[in-house]
Amino acid sequence: MFKNIRFCFEHIRLNALDFVFKTIETTIAFLLISGFVTTSLNYRDYGNQIKGLMKNADLMTVNVLNSESVQDTKKNYKNLRRIYDMLRSIPGTLIVNNEYPVTINETYTERYQVTDNFFDSYGIHVTDPVNNWKERFRSDDSGRKYLLAGNSFKKTYNTGDLIDIQGEAYQIIGFIESGSSVALPMQDYQSESLDKAIITPIYDGEIAASDLISYIRSITVPSKEAEALLDVKRYNLKNAVLELDILSCRDQMKKVRKAVIEKEVYYGIIALVFIFFSVMSMLCMILQMITDYGREYAINIMCGAQKNDITVRIILEASMMLSISLGLSLIAGVNAGFAVDALVSILYIGMIVLITAYKIRYYSPGENLRSVE
């Protein structure tokens, strides 16, 4: 073994430039694999986001324009409250408001205040729920406040635990299924993950005047209630409260879906390109090693080496190259791909051993030493 190690170092020393090129090639292959892993994760995330689009987009949304110009007066509050209550009373109204994030354990947390038909509209599933969680979410006379926590909260909390939010205790009545996401109309075609978010009911009585516009903006109404919406529009015009526009959610969702699919395809193609070049690079290198050194190994066998010696030397040299490449990849900044790179190293060495053992087994030094005829 010691002579093989010595041979290996000697071989690397005498073929230093070749070794350096091969190491660079392997490092690039590892970086490509990292790229593949990252883009695959993006591809998966965007795939999940499509699931966050509304299941039934036959809704109308209220778009509030120039809300900053609305003055904070008692009259305006009264009118805004009236508009809100009118919208709220329309059957099938859906409210999803995420404009009021909170801090939980010193961590910024997205908060979605929703009506109870939110879950069906977006196809959101709840895991580990308490009994009758839907009824509790709708209303509770006890004065207790409830929330559903994103899947990431499972590391720290259980169902039934209390979370302090801005001085108030909220009880966890379930967890949002991992991978859930929501794409809100009018939100720049983005789909947001719910894994780190919380969902609370809308507590109508507590909406401050300054927040009413935000809640009005968050309302969507079934298209069949278009007449009721017109009533709201007429009241608004009459009292000159806001500049309102009624938009179709279906059109919004189509745009979001298109944007998400484009990103999904983009990352998918990039991932495939990365993995293709990475695999080709490694295969070429393995074949090159075996081919280049074939004659040299044949001469060594002629001089008294055994085939095992050759296998060991190839593995030693490949291992050294891989270790350096892995180190260089880390320095270059490998994130999610590191675990994959380590796994690939092991597979790569295994591949070298198998291919080398196979080639050496059927290798005829005599053919390599045959005179030119």
Place this chain on the structure above:
Amino acid sequence: MITLKNIHKTYGKGNNRLEALKGVDLTINTGEMLAIMGASGSGKTTLLNIIGTIDRPTSGEYYIDSVRMDELSVKEMAVFRNRVFGFVMQDYSLISHYSAIKNIMLPLHYIKLSRAEKKLRVMRLIEAMKLENRKDALPSQMSGGQKQRVAIARALVNDANILLCDEPTGALDSVTAMEIMSILKKLNSEGRTVVIVTHDQSIAKKCDRIVEIKDGIIFNKAN
């Protein structure tokens, strides 16, 4: 003494089956200089590789003195190649990035010797082969004759008793070829067995005996 009995060597399977040797019987006496002649594809190099334990026969018996060579383990064959056989090839079979000294020293990596002893052996051979001024040169910096002398030195570094030469002068001009043949003759006169594969009549005539091989069969043995 080298004895081959009914040696067969087959490559490939099924429709791609090729029988390179078809029942070769041959005896080579110790200290003999034998030429094996044949055209391209006749099986002469295959025969040489089997004698040199680089390849195993598909069937048949192969002895060196009383040792059954075809039944040796891989490790035992490697030891024979290292200590008993020396190879001299048409293309010199030198490692391109090793100097002359390193090439000559190659077989010494596979035996246990002190560094001083290794150096002594190598330097003696460099002197004997008149390579003093080329000892640190790479093969690309040497002439054909010099390269072949390096190959011969490597073949002798472990004091091999049997030299197996595959067209040793095939890539050399006539003058250099004669020089190499003189060296091989001298080594033979020291008691070494020399087997030369060649298709050159003038080289074969310098040997003690000529054997012809055609289509994997030895069909003519002449002194």
